[in-house]
Amino acid sequence: TMSKDTPHEIAALLNEDRQFPPSEAWRRNALVNDPSIYDRAAADPEAFWAEQAANLGRLLEHLGLQEITLVLHDFGGPIGLAYALEHPENVRGLVLMNTWMWSLKGDPHFELFRTLMGGAVGRFLYLQMNFSARVIMKGAYGDRRKLTPRVHEQYLRALPTPAERRGTWAYAQAHLGASDWFDGLRQRRDRIAGIPALLLWGMRDPAFREKELVRLEALFSHSRTVRFPDAGHFLQEEKPAEVAAEVHAHLAALARSPDTAAPSPG
Secondary structure, eight states: OOOSSOHHHHHHHHHSSOOOOSOTTOOOOOOOOOTHHHHHHHHOHHHHHHHHHHHHHHHHHHHTOOSEEEEEEETHHHHHHHHHHHOGGGEEEEEEEEEOOSOOTTOHHHHHHHHHHHSHHHHHHHHHHOHIIIIIHHHHOSSGGGSOHHHHHHHHHHSOSHHHHHHHHHHHHHHHHOHHHHHHHHHTGGGGTTSOEEEEEETTOSSSOHHHHHHHHTTOSSEEEEEETTOOSOHHHHSHHHHHHHHHHHHHHHHHOTTSOOOOOO
């Protein structure tokens, strides 16, 4: 969560007007954003993405976590999968939701978004009008009724000033500027092909569509896909109970099948 609010204030917001089930699958952590890291996204997108992946690796190493199941969504997908590619022996399973792990450069669908939001008008809308949280987010929900005024307020408050939104605007542009880094993930895909993967997909997501899902499915030899026809990009918000149940089932299956382990680095 990126906000000027204190972690306690953020945690309070996360607990309000949510329908999260009382489940061990949900652990809510409040993080205070360091805006300086996002400024670097515009200067060197390749280095920025590599840095984010390295940060995750250092965190997991510091915590001493082993036999990890990574639950990844959107931009978290390539960051977490980069860790899995480097340490497949330590990743027991994957849960992937509306994400990707290849270069998007040249894809008309994503290039159009960059063109619209990267120009002067798009920059003005994003920075001055909070267009992402105010407009784009609404369109990313499969059922807009799930985006209650209170939940929406949390996202609107996260980055309340143009100066604070400048970093995430650069972040949104960086994924198309780091095609070499993303292509490097794709080229090493065989290193994680044997990791059991659960794919949970909101089929009304305007960003990551059936096309991206099919391509992601093809990366894994042991995968199961659950499609949510009436959900959009924010699957955890729209289908919290269903997502929690599927994650629990995946973890239970991994616990029952210790021989289905991640491959050793090769």
